[in-house]
Amino acid sequence: MDVILFLVFAIIAVLCAINVVVQTHPISSAISLVGVMGSLAVLYLLLGAEFLAAAQVIVYAGAIMVLFVFVIMLLNAGSESKKGRSLMAQLLGVPLLVAFLALMAYFVERLFPSTTMVHFGGFTGGGVKEIGRALFTTYLLPFEVTSVLILIAILGAIVLARKEMD
């Protein structure tokens, strides 16, 4: 059951990710990226990360992607032009990517032989309670720094996107 769940959503994630890269129109890429994030949220649930699965859907698929789609609509972004692509990249890109992935899979298989098996309910420490406790005790300083970072990001976005008054 867990294997079927993993395979279904892993395949959806990979297909959507390929679609992100292949599509020429940005809005198609954005919708595919939402598919990747949704299927990753299911895999997080499988790994016992309940809070992060919810946060993934709310923050990534909800907030960030809406921002992307909003900007795409605002700028009226069309399909990108195909010009200026080197022959070398077209010929070597995909084989090199496959070679890199094969190497990566080989090392992962060697470093992590199937000693740890993932099954649903194998890790129960990913709920809101545990995350909240860790966030406000061990990780209190990073949490506070993060709030400052978000404040700076908001100010930066406003300064960059405002209209020049005067």
Add this chain to the structure above:
Amino acid sequence: MLTQVPISWFLTLSAVLFALGVAGFLFRRSIITVFMSIELMLNAVNLSFITFSYHRQSIDGHLFAFFVMVVAAAEAAVGLAIILTIFKNRATLSIDDVDSMKN
């Protein structure tokens, strides 16, 4: 027939998604799509963090993934504002046309 998923499958999936993100980052010519490829890479890394968190049966990886998410949100806000400014000043979304730092 397997009933449980080996942990290496999750890590391989993460590597596949990261590689696709790198490919999109390098091959695409639209600023917005390049930016979306970065988000794809961040998601792949988050999957790795959470998988290792399961492997070690500890919550630390979840917190890292949480902070990555927060930073990604801040980065998206600033990055999209920069894209808006570039479009306002140059009326283009192609990264080939934004080359004033060249030469």
